[in-house]
Amino acid sequence: MAACKGSSRASGFTLLEVMVALALLAIVMAGAIKITSSNISNLWYLENKTIAASVASNHAVELQLGNQAPEHLDGWDDMAGRRWHWLAQRGSSGFNGIWQYQIDVFLQDDKAPYFSLTRWVAQKP
Numbered sequence: 646m647a648a649c650k651g652s653s654r655a656s657g658f659t660l661l662e663v664m665v666a667l668a669l670l671a672i673v674m675a676g677a678i679k680i681t682s683s684n685i686s687n688l689w690y691l692e693n694k695t696i697a698a699s700v701a702s703n704h705a706v707e708l709q710l711g712n713q714a715p716e717h718l719d720g721w722d723d724m725a726g727r728r729w730h731w732l733a734q735r736g737s738s739g740f741n742g743i744w745q746y747q748i749d750v751f752l753q754d755d756k757a758p759y760f761s762l763t764r765w766v767a768q769k770p
Contacts (some may be wrong), residue, residue, distance in 0.1 A: 693752060697751075697758070697759035697760035700729045702762065704718075704731055704733055705762055712769055713769070714744050714766065714768060717735070718733040719731060719732040728753040729750055734747050742767060743765050745766075747763055748762045
């Protein structure tokens with residue numbers, strides 16, 4: 646019988662190669678989880694900012710359509726399952742016949758506004 650020429654070594658991966666591959670996979674997966682977590686928190690922030698902008702715009706329109714020009718207004722709105730506190734303060738615009746309103750919108754229990762809007766409203770006669 647003729648002997649087979651070549652290596653008698655079985656083909657496959659060594660334990661060291663498998664361990665290196667698993668370590669690389671773990672590093673990649675940890676990075677992917679961190680990126681996903683960061684994207685979720687950014688999405689939450691952007692969603693809140695968009696909702697706060699809608700709340701501010703709604704109250705700016707109410708000020709423009711209303712017959713009064715109060716110096717200070719505030720209140721609460723429920724939108725998208727969250728409670729929002731809004732604060733509108735009147736200031737001088739520097740132009741005759743025009744008031745400047747600063748509208749700040751806060752998420753419930755937050756100290757800093759999520760959105761601030763400046764709107765100019767014509768003074769009512």
